[in-house]
Amino acid sequence: MDTQWLDDVLALLEEGNLSRAAARRNITQPAFSRRIRSFEDWLGVPVLNRKTNRVEIGEALISNESEIRAILSQLREMRTKIVHHDPKANTVRIAAQHAQVFSRFPDMALKARKKLPGIKFRLHPANLSDCVSMFLRKDASMLLCYESELAEPLEFGANVLRGSWGRDYLIPVVGGSMRFAVKDGGDIPADSPSVVYPDNSYFGQVLRKKERLFGTAGFSTNPICETAFSTGIREMLLKGLGVAWLPFSMVHNELQSGDVISLANRLGKEPMDVAIYADRNNPTALSLFDIWGSAPK
Template sequence: MDMQWLDDVLALLEEGNMTRAAARRNITQPAFSRRIRSFEGWLGTPVIDRKTNRIDISPALLSNEVEIRALMSRMKELRTKIAHHDAAASTIAISAQHAPVYSTFPDMALRARTAFPQVRFRVRPGNLSDCVALFLRGDTNMLLCYEAEGAMTLQFGPNVVRGKWGNDYLIPVVGGALRYTIRDSGTLPSDTPAIVYPENSSFGALLHKRERPFGTQAHSANPVCETAFSSGIREMVLNGLGVGWLPFSMAYREIETGDLISLANRLGQEPLEVAVYADSKNDMAASLLELWAK
């Protein structure tokens, strides 16, 4: 199969018109039509219904647009890897929760580059369930995540090893104009706006189980926004949209400057571990885990 056929198909999907798609691909409409027919010949089934004055794109092609884009991305990535292969360099793919990507991974990467100057990283951020799925499928060599201290660790096969980068704490913070609503006792009114986590997220499940105020909708009188994206919560809290819970490593600089005020002394905190999982069959992943777990 000619890979340019997929580019043609994507242009057709985006334009919805053979003439516009051909112009976008810088070829004549008849030539473009022939390439689409060649793709249909390779596929073994038509992807467009050719009518007198218009064409209809098949539902099968429309429903698989995301898969086609993913295939093109993987093929371009493979081409780049082969063309620019460096025998001395290793690329480690890491699936990581959004929060540790922001809070801890920069320090981890600096330490890794000191020990292994040629190492490169491909970070795939996401929610914990998505990160675990990527790791299980073998799309990544390592998994970086937060785990509640003392909780059962994630269970994988015998080839997966776990290490701990360090400790952190989930703390409630407030910023912006809401800082001035804190009472002399160090508490906030119960109806203070809150940026909360979904109960089915990792932080949300922990805060809901501990019945932490302002953590989830069930324990907030005035939830104004719900999101599992900790970096987004940080920005909203800084702007005074609501009180929210953040890993201390994401908030300590702003706490030092006074842009954020910690409420941990009154509302408590949740201990966290920064956990790293690695496929032990990958030598570089195993070496990084050993380095990071020291």
């Protein structure tokens, strides 16, 4: 269908006369009439009642005027969006685990804005299950999360790309006054208080499978707080409330300053991939994926 037919029809409806509508469209009446017939051929039904001495506009056409205007407006809007699309000026919605927002996203945003200066971000921090739901509902066009081979892999369809921002590690750490409970060899009393993850949280699932001390309530003698909110765990750690497992990226500055001590030499560490998922059908998400993600896996 030629979209100019819709403009012809609207001119006819507004003028109520073939001659005036043709003049308004800057074509001869015979040419205008041929275009109206082409529109009728596309519809498969006539829209004009052609009588011996006059031509009347059909009631079906008159009653659908508002729908014709809406369709034409939507087509023009779509054309404008396609022609003037600029991923540099778009806002992208990203579902991200709380830990990722704190530890990884600032560097990612800086890198993105060097290549796409006008890009804007709408972050939706949440636990992993909520982030995945948001991504599947298309409330977000990108997903930023940790992945471990010990936890269930995320399964998406062919319309989703996966990339990686690198690797991080879950490590056991202490801060505040608890630093003084660490012995010279890096040991700490087994009954030390701890801030642990719920078994059904992503980090909890990883730590429970490896039976990591102080990681979950079942492997801690004195768990004083259980939460999946890693940013909150970090604050409690710095106050000296207990041993905690956190991504290295969340505490690397404090480790360098000595405000936090790692127990990884004694208790081990868990490698975690920093995964990036992007909706193939979203141009802005694809632009960011090219900047952030490695080859899809």
